[in-house]
Amino acid sequence: MRYFQVNDQCNGCLACVQNCPANALRAEDGNANRVLSHNMARCARCGNCWRICPQKAIEFQFMLENGWDEVKSLELIFCSVCGVPIYTADYRRTLSEKLGKESEPTCSKHRDEVTRAAKAHFQKRKSPDVRSDIRPDMRGGAV
Numbered sequence: 001m002r003y004f005q006v007n008d009q010c011n012g013c014l015a016c017v018q019n020c021p022a023n024a025l026r027a028e029d030g031n032a033n034r035v036l037s038h039n040m041a042r043c044a045r046c047g048n049c050w051r052i053c054p055q056k057a058i059e060f061q062f063m064l065e066n067g068w069d070e071v072k073s074l075e076l077i078f079c080s081v082c083g084v085p086i087y088t089a090d091y092r093r094t095l096s097e098k099l100g101k102e103s104e105p106t107c108s109k110h111r112d113e114v115t116r117a118a119k120a121h122f123q124k125r126k127s128p129d130v131r132s133d134i135r136p137d138m139r140g141g142a143v
């Protein structure tokens, strides 16, 4: 565990266990070993154990450090148009299961553009008579 560490100087004197006001430390004697355990949920981070340890074995600075511990690393999925990260592969799987289909990964900006382009494409196909891209004088029939 990173937040509470006891280094090799510990000799198992139990001063820390006996002086922890939150019962966040415990010692269990087994057949061959005395095992010292720490409970992060109970710990009040008061530093008493650190102050009291005669061996300077408790490395309390880890509990006070303003740092981040990586707890999980997940594969990212990127927008197929611009390449920005949009969600994780696991999140995409969850979405696909819920929707019952897998769609092209696109960011919100390009999703709208792709939808607009698709709509325009299908509207053109539905109305073959509307030929706005051809000059009026070039169209056949009445003007």
Ligand code: SF4
Pocket (backbone or CB within 6 Å): 006, 009, 010, 011, 012, 013, 014, 015, 016, 017, 036, 052, 053, 054, 055, 056, 057, 058
């Ligand atoms: S007070 Fe220090 S030396 Fe004693 S058991 Fe606790 S950590 Fe180990």
Ligand code: SF4
Pocket (backbone or CB within 6 Å): 019, 020, 021, 022, 023, 024, 025, 038, 042, 043, 044, 045, 046, 047, 048, 049, 050
């Ligand atoms: S920091 Fe305080 S509450 Fe936490 S284990 Fe040490 S003595 Fe107990």
